[in-house]
Amino acid sequence: MRVLLDHRRPAAPGARVTASELADLYAFPRGRRWVRANFVTSLDGSAVGADGRSGSINTPADNRVFALQRDLCDAVLVGAGTVRAEGYERVEPSRRRPEPPALVVVSASGRVPEGLRTPVEGRGAGLFLTCSAAGARRLGRARSALGSEAVVVAGDEEVDLGAALDSLAARGLRHVLCEGGPSLFSAALSAGVVDELALTLAPTLVGGDGPGITAAPRLGGPAGLAVWPRLLVEEAGTLLGLWRVSRS
Template sequence: MRRIYPDIQDNPDIVQAYAYPEGRPWLRLNMVASVDGAAWLKGRSGPLSSKGDRRIFQTLRGLADVVVAGAATVRKEGYGPVPPRDAWAELREGRPEVPPIAVITRSLALDLDSDLFDAPSRTIVITCEAAPHERRKEAAKRADLIVAGDEGVDMRRAVAELHDRGLTRVLCEGGPRVNAQLSACGLVDELCLSVSPLLVGGGAARIQNGEPAQVALALRQVLEEEGVLFCKYTREQSHDRADH
């Protein structure tokens, strides 16, 4: 792997390249897309990935306090608990050995008997008042339940609840609708985008689908490996606040 922007460097330190800013909460999106903007191939993001993308993916998880994903992404990608890794020992000093997964779901249409709910760090389920009452009771037995919002999940309240639990370094892995909702609420500080050298076409979603949001981003870094670009953008005002 090499860095090609803002300067050229072979074998950059990935942990340093993706370190969270100190002294403030930070919400990072991590997504992969084809060069024509498709967020998945045959319904899953895996076929767009690469060795470098998977390495960065694991590093970002190791750095995070919590990994957030929408229920559709959890189902499609077959999420399980985050496995502990020896390489994370220093990264996670003073924190649990793995970050919890936080699942955003309005309907609670989740398999509560899956491995995801038998995790080293207790899984979090974020839902709303409109979710079926019995499902909420069942989810509360298997997970740390957060009710944020009435008819749908209120993303501002959801993120605030995570912060109240000390989970301020937030990594969101999608999907596109969750990303769009977070952007529309002004909650996204950073986008880590892996660009796979593929043309996909068809009806695949973009990395954001749903509510319109115009968020000005600044390109901070580009890494490259085997033709895959790993771009890091920050919201301009977030970068300014982090510097001051």
């Protein structure tokens, strides 16, 4: 993998990086809460392949960086709809990290995805974020299925992502990798809680009318929400990078 841009230390274009150097490039900042959203898209902007899943446009380089970021984060944040569509059940341990990050699922309705009902011990069991509008019955079912400590109620009519992330940080889960989907990412951007975007551009064209990485009708001002690149790397035609999200 070669570095095209690293804002921290200018390097010769095309400089190769080792696995440990790549981990340093993608490391989360120490000592503070940090939310990084992670997506892959085709060159024509589709966040899914012909089968309706993001996995079909993944590349080996994207898979490697995807796994690396999971090793580096404290928690994986994902919407309940994406859990159902992509078949999430748990975050598996890796060679680098025997204890996986927590899987944190967001659901305003309070409906627990079926795959999460499988008992999982340890930190990988994760948390379920919902809101008061889910109602007493569904909250009770969620607590029965997952355990009372695993269900966090934040917000009234919708999940208050700022409060939810504060709750995660209080549990030692400061470095959060948001894996979507588009609705959750848009809500997080609107709430001003996203610090940066990790985006992979896969060297493929999908066509059709598949979804993009956001679902909001408009973000930011007339020109949209500003982002700026702080890292760009490339391998076999796959372009990967980190973009800092403006909070202004």
